[in-house]
Amino acid sequence: MDSQSPEPDTAVNGSTDAGPLAGSPSDFLKNIVGKRVKVRVGNGIDYHGLLTCLDGYMNVALEETEEWVNGHRVTTYGDCFLRGNNVLYISAMEDL
Amino acid sequence: MASTILPLELVDRCIGSPIHVIMKNEREFTGTLMGFDDYVIDMVLRDVKEYQVTPGGIIETPLGQTLLNGNNIVMLIPGGRGPKAI
Amino acid sequence: MEQVAAGTISEPLDLVKLSLGERVFIKLRGDRTLTGNLHAYDAHMNLVLSQVEENIHIVDVGEDGTAAPPRIERRGFEMLFIRGDSVILVSPLLE
Numbered sequence: 164m165d166s167q168s169p170e171p172d173t174a175v176n177g178s179t180d181a182g183p184l185a186g187s188p189s190d191f192l193k194n195i196v197g198k199r200v201k202v203r204v205g206n207g208i209d210y211h212g213l214l215t216c217l218d219g220y221m222n223v224a225l226e227e228t229e230e231w232v233n234g235h236r237v238t239t240y241g242d243c244f245l246r247g248n249n250v251l252y253i254s255a256m257e258d259l
Numbered sequence: 260m261a262s263t264i265l266p267l268e269l270v271d272r273c274i275g276s277p278i279h280v281i282m283k284n285e286r287e288f289t290g291t292l293m294g295f296d297d298y299v300i301d302m303v304l305r306d307v308k309e310y311q312v313t314p315g316g317i318i319e320t321p322l323g324q325t326l327l328n329g330n331n332i333v334m335l336i337p338g339g340r341g342p343k344a345i
Numbered sequence: 346m347e348q349v350a351a352g353t354i355s356e357p358l359d360l361v362k363l364s365l366g367e368r369v370f371i372k373l374r375g376d377r378t379l380t381g382n383l384h385a386y387d388a389h390m391n392l393v394l395s396q397v398e399e400n401i402h403i404v405d406v407g408e409d410g411t412a413a414p415p416r417i418e419r420r421g422f423e424m425l426f427i428r429g430d431s432v433i434l435v436s437p438l439l440e
Contacts, residue, residue: 228436245433
């Protein structure tokens with residue numbers, strides 16, 4: 164069985180830019196740094212904060228972090244590291 | 260040969276269209292697919308709705324542009340409008 | 346190392362690097378939290394902490410959903426290794 168080469172993916176998107184494809188996860192990651200985000204972890208707890216940086220594992224560093232449980236803010240952290248395996252999604256709380 | 264389509268080609272054809280995502284747990288998402296990676300199928304969605312399916316009903320949460328971790332995705336339904344439309 | 350000296354964070358693990366030697370708050374799977382001095386970490390987020398206080402949050406859930414006040418069981422450890430896959434969150438405690 165031949166494995167799928169990456170070409171069709173890029174061809175369909177038809178991006179001519181040198182950077183990551185518009186709308187791709189890496190493009191999203193590039194644009195979201197420094198923005199206010201909501202990070203949901205697997206157990207339903209949300210972390211709202213300013214996204215300092217993230218990596219390919221979805222490890223996340225946040226500033227001015229607020230921990231939200233069931234719609235209530237329960238704790239705040241100055242800085243906070245979230246391990247990527249627990250991250251369900253990273254959602255922008257402002258326009259990118 | 261000509262009629263075969265690879266799974267990820269199907270996902271690629273969904274870009275720009277609505278999609279319904281079903282996770283391992285009682286959680287589902289709908290949104291417009293902006294892009295994905297072909298490693299664990301992390302995907303970027305816009306105009307997102309998150310659905311938590313509970314015994315008492317479906318709790319719906321609107322979200323902005325969202326990067327969804329592919330590790331917990333079970334199923335993708337191209338064109339799907341969400342659990343309430345099924 | 347230069348970036349640490351400058352106090353900048355360019356990847357998430359840098360935040361953990363900056364917390365070496367500091368007192369940190371750790372959240373683990375299974376409703377456990379830890380406070381301790383961070384001695385070491387690796388890319389898996391395996392951690393070594395000293396002077397650790399572990400808090401296990403136990404909620405006895407009633408039928409009506411309004412749970413009884415959470416009980417917290419506390420334990421102390423002089424030195425602790427934590428396997429990275431159970432780590433949810435690491436946050437340096439503000440002085």
